[in-house]
Amino acid sequence: MAEKVAGPEIEKLVQLLAKLPGLGPRSARRAALHLIRKREELLAPLAEAMRVAQERIVVCSICGNIDTSDPCTICRDARRDGSILVVVETVADLWALERAGLLNARYHVLGGVLSPLDGVGPDDLAIASLVRACSQCNGRWTDDCALHRRCAVAVRREGDASRPRRAGRW
Amino acid sequence: MAEKVAGPEIEKLVQLLAKLPGLGPRSARRAALHLIRKREELLAPLAEAMRVAQERIVVCSICGNIDTSDPCTICRDARRDGSILVVVETVADLWALERAGLLNARYHVLGGVLSPLDGVGPDDLAIASLVRACSQCNGRWTDDCALHRRCAVAVRREGDASRPRRAGRW
Numbered sequence: 001m002a003e004k005v006a007g008p009e010i011e012k013l014v015q016l017l018a019k020l021p022g023l024g025p026r027s028a029r030r031a032a033l034h035l036i037r038k039r040e041e042l043l044a045p046l047a048e049a050m051r052v053a054q055e056r057i058v059v060c061s062i063c064g065n066i067d068t069s070d071p072c073t074i075c076r077d078a079r080r081d082g083s084i085l086v087v088v089e090t091v092a093d094l095w096a097l098e099r100a101g102l103l104n105a106r107y108h109v110l111g112g113v114l115s116p117l118d119g120v121g122p123d124d125l126a127i128a129s130l131v132r133a134c135s136q137c138n139g140r141w142t143d144d145c146a147l148h149r150r151c152a153v154a155v156r157r158e159g160d161a162s163r164p165r166r167a168g169r170w
Numbered sequence: 171m172a173e174k175v176a177g178p179e180i181e182k183l184v185q186l187l188a189k190l191p192g193l194g195p196r197s198a199r200r201a202a203l204h205l206i207r208k209r210e211e212l213l214a215p216l217a218e219a220m221r222v223a224q225e226r227i228v229v230c231s232i233c234g235n236i237d238t239s240d241p242c243t244i245c246r247d248a249r250r251d252g253s254i255l256v257v258v259e260t261v262a263d264l265w266a267l268e269r270a271g272l273l274n275a276r277y278h279v280l281g282g283v284l285s286p287l288d289g290v291g292p293d294d295l296a297i298a299s300l301v302r303a304c305s306q307c308n309g310r311w312t313d314d315c316a317l318h319r320r321c322a323v324a325v326r327r328e329g330d331a332s333r334p335r336r337a338g339r340w
Contacts, residue, residue: 007238009222016216021204022197023190031190033262035220036227036236038189046186047220050205052179054213057206066206068177092203 010036062133064109064126066091074098080106085133089113108133180206232303234279234296236261244268250276255303259283278303 010032018028035043052068059065060072067073074080074094084105088094094107110125180202188198205213222238229235230242237243244250244264254275258264264277280295 007243009219009226009238010236013216013219013223016212016219017190019208019212020187020193020201022193022201027192029265030262031192032223033236033260033265034191036223039224039227042186042189043220043224046183047217047224049179049183049186050213050217050220053183053202053206054209054217056179057209066180066203068179073177090203092200095199095203 062129063094063107064091064111064129065094065107074107080104082106087130232299233264233277234261234281234299235264235277244277250274252276257300 013035014025014028014032017023017031018025020028023031035046056068057066058068058070060067060070060075062071062075065072065074069076081104084103085108086094086097086103086105087108087110088097089110089112091109094109097103097107108126108130110127110130112120112125114120114122114125183205184195184198184202187193187201188195190198193201205216226238227236228238228240230237230240230245232241232245235242235244239246251274254273255278256264256267256273256275257278257280258267259280259282261279264279267273267277278296278300280297280300282290282295284290284292284295
């Protein structure tokens with residue numbers, strides 16, 4: 001009885017699919033079979049979409065979102081209200097807020113939260129670019145600085161320490 | 171507020187991932203983000219594995235298994251006991267039985283079960299090739315025909331009608 005039920009190419013596909021969140025070894029095998037059965041409708045387009053993603057996706061230099069353009073689609077959107085900056089932990093949070101469709105704002109992706117136990121300090125997060133994004137008036141906060149006056153922070157409870165604080169501003 | 175949170179390339183990737191069994195729209199988005207974060211370790215190898223699968227995977231002309239070679243790995247395995255033919259509904263069943271590792275047999279994939287309500291008749295299943303696989307003695311069943319005398323049928327209960335019957339043989 002062979003340990004491998006198929007050639008190494010299929011086993012490799014199954015193993016890689018099993019690394020996706022939401023898929024375990026069994027569901028990865030089902031997914032591989034489904035892909036192979038739907039070769040023209042799904043396997044070929046998905047392989048092509050992955051190739052494009054691999055080649056073209058970049059991190060937005062302004063907000064930290066990921067997109068195929070820099071600045072990203074959101075940062076290039078002139079209809080966005082630039083006076084609201086929503087600070088999120090990850091790109092997934094940004095996407096979730098966008099899907100909810102409640103905000104007409106700009107974002108800043110921290111890339112994590114402060115977690116001394118895990119060895120994550122301020123230098124590991126996108127704090128410097130956040131300060132730059134907020135400090136539009138030559139780095140000084142003045143009463144005339146309307147931009148980014150309101151700043152929502154959408155991070156998990158563990159991220160309380162990550163919330164940027166500035167007297168009377170947050 | 172844009173309906174699309176990212177460029178069309180990422181949205182396309184998410185939509186295609188959502189078509190995999192086990193992934194819904196939300197988990198597909200998580201999977202896409204995970205792939206993009208792990209570009210070198212996961213996205214690139216998975217895209218390549220899919221390309222290889224798309225180009226090289228074929229259906230075994232003997233048993234109906236899928237593999238990158240025809241005959242498939244199992245049919246080419248000389249250590250298999252050719253006197254046992256396990257008839258299964260799908261390739262997924264074949265793989266599940268192989269993973270269990272209890273059988274040293276050959277297989278035949280029916281490709282479904284008889285289901286008049288769904289319009290699936292004998293002509294839609296791999297019955298002819300099953301008869302060929304079983305009828306090794308010029309299509310006649312004789313007492314000397316040792317090959318494929320034992321035939322296990324591993325199909326769902328709905329597939330009872332699909333079970334091949336031949337007086338005293340099954």
